[in-house]
Amino acid sequence: SAAEKGGYDYFMLKEIAEQPKAVADTLLGRIDPSGSLTLDEVRISPSELREIDKVVIVACGTAFHAGLIAKYAIEHWTRIPCEVELASEFRYRDPILDGRSLVIAISQSGETMDTLMALRHAREQGSKVLAICNTNGSTIPRESDAVLYTHAGPEVAVASTKAFLTQLVACYLVALYLGQVRGTKWGDEIQAVIKDLSRISEEVERVLETMEPVRALARTLASKNTVLFLGRHVGYPVALEGALKLKELAYMHAEGFAAGELKHGPIALIEEDVPVVVVVPSPRGRSVLHDKIVSNIQEIRARGARTIVIAEEGDETVVPYADHLIRIPVTPTLLQPLVATVPLQVFACELATARGNEVDQPRNLAKSVTVE
Numbered sequence: 001s002a003a004e005k006g007g008y009d010y011f012m013l014k015e016i017a018e019q020p021k022a023v024a025d026t027l028l029g030r031i032d033p034s035g036s037l038t039l040d041e042v043r044i045s046p047s048e049l050r051e052i053d054k055v056v057i058v059a060c061g062t063a064f065h066a067g068l069i070a071k072y073a074i075e076h077w078t079r080i081p082c083e084v085e086l087a088s089e090f091r092y093r094d095p096i097l098d099g100r101s102l103v104i105a106i107s108q109s110g111e112t113m114d115t116l117m118a119l120r121h122a123r124e125q126g127s128k129v130l131a132i133c134n135t136n137g138s139t140i141p142r143e144s145d146a147v148l149y150t151h152a153g154p155e156v157a158v159a160s161t162k163a164f165l166t167q168l169v170a171c172y173l174v175a176l177y178l179g180q181v182r183g184t185k186w187g188d189e190i191q192a193v194i195k196d197l198s199r200i201s202e203e204v205e206r207v208l209e210t211m212e213p214v215r216a217l218a219r220t221l222a223s224k225n226t227v228l229f230l231g232r233h234v235g236y237p238v239a240l241e242g243a244l245k246l247k248e249l250a251y252m253h254a255e256g257f258a259a260g261e262l263k264h265g266p267i268a269l270i271e272e273d274v275p276v277v278v279v280v281p282s283p284r285g286r287s288v289l290h291d292k293i294v295s296n297i298q299e300i301r302a303r304g305a306r307t308i309v310i311a312e313e314g315d316e317t318v319v320p321y322a323d324h325l326i327r328i329p330v331t332p333t334l335l336q337p338l339v340a341t342v343p344l345q346v347f348a349c350e351l352a353t354a355r356g357n358e359v360d361q362p363r364n365l366a367k368s369v370t371v372e
C-alpha cells in the first residue's frame with residue numbers, strides 16, 4: 001500500500017532514501033568513543049583472527065559486488081590475501097580451504113541457496129564462516145560461526161540498494177577490525193578512516209539531495225539500447241553494480257568494465273552517442289589511477305561516446321570531457337563506493353520508470369533465490 005511505501009511511488013525509492021539511516025544504524029554501537037571498533041558479535045576470538053592466513057568471500061549478485069569492494073579494503077588494511085568468488089561457482093572448483101581460512105558469506109536475505117551451499121562446503125573443510133546478513137535468524141547466519149548484521153531494515157524491492165550500502169559498511173568494519181586486531185602499519189590510516197566512516201551517512205544524504213539532474217538525464221536515455229559503465233580499483237565493482245541495476249530494472253543491455261581493460265577489447269563497442277558512465281577515482285591518494293581514467297574518458301569521447309562522469313567535488317580535470325557531470329563528495333578512496341553507487345541506483349530506477357517497467361518487481365526475478 002501507499003502507506004507501506006512511506007509516500008514514495010515505489011519501495012525502491014523509499015529504500016534509496018533510507019540509505020543514510022541504514023548506514024548510520026549499521027555503524028551504531030560498533031565504534032566506541034575512543035575511535036576503535038568493538039565487534040563483540042563477531043564471536044571469533046582475536047587470537048583466532050590473528051591466525052587467519054586467507055579470507056574468502058562468497059556471495060551472489062549485488063552482495064558479490066560488495067565482496068569485490070571488500071577485497072580492496074581487506075588486503076590493504078590487513079595484508080591478508082583475500083579472494084572473492086561467486087557462491088554458485090565456489091564449491092564446484094574444489095577451493096583450497098582449511099582451519100586458517102576465514103570465509104565471509106554476504107547475503108541480504110540470508111536464504112540464498114548458492115551462498116548457503118558455499119558456506120556449508122567451507123565449514124566441511126574446517127574453515128570459520130562469518131555471515132554478513134540483513135535478516136535476523138535466517139538460515140545463513142544460523143549456519144555460520146558468527147554474524148555481523150547489517151541494520152538496513154527490511155528491503156522489499158527486488159533490486160538491492162540500502163542492503164548493498166550496509167554490506168559495504170559491514171565489510172569495512174570487518175576489514176578495519178581485522179587490521180586493528182592484527183596491528184598493521186596502517187594503524188593511523190585505520191583510525192582516520194574509522195572517523196570518516198562515522199560521518200559518511202551525512203555524505204550519502206548530500207548525494208541524495210542532488211539527484212534531480214541524474215533523473216532528468218535518465219529520462220533522456222529511455223530509448224537507448226546499451227549503457228556501458230567503467231571504473232577502476234573500487235570503482236570497478238561500482239561499475240558492475242551500476243550495470244546490474246540497469247539490467248534488472250530497465251531491461252537494457254548494460255555492462256561494467258575495468259577501465260584499464262578498454263583497450264583489450266571493449267573499446268570496440270564505442271560508437272556515436274553510446275552512453276558511458278565513468279566512475280572517477282579521487283585525484284588525491286592514488287592519483288595515477290585518476291589520470292589514467294581521465295585519458296580513458298578522452299579516448300572514448302573522441303570515438304563519439306556520450307560521457308556521464310561521476311567525479312569528486314573539486315575535480316576540475318574531468319570537466320572538459322564530461323557531457324554530463326555528476327558530483328560526489330570527497331571521501332577516502334576505499335570508501336568512495338558508498339557515495340558513488342547512489343547516483344547509479346537513482347539512474348536505473350528512473351530509467352525503469354521512463355521505460356514503463358515495474359520497478360519493485362522486475363520481470364523474471366525473485367527477491368531471494370532459494371534454489372541452486
Ligand code: AGP
Nearest residue numbers: 061062063107108109112159160
Ligand atoms: C540485486 O539487486 C539482486 N536482486 C540480486 O543480485 C541479489 O543481490 C542476490 O540474489 C543476492 O541476494 P542475497 O543478498 O539475499 O543473498
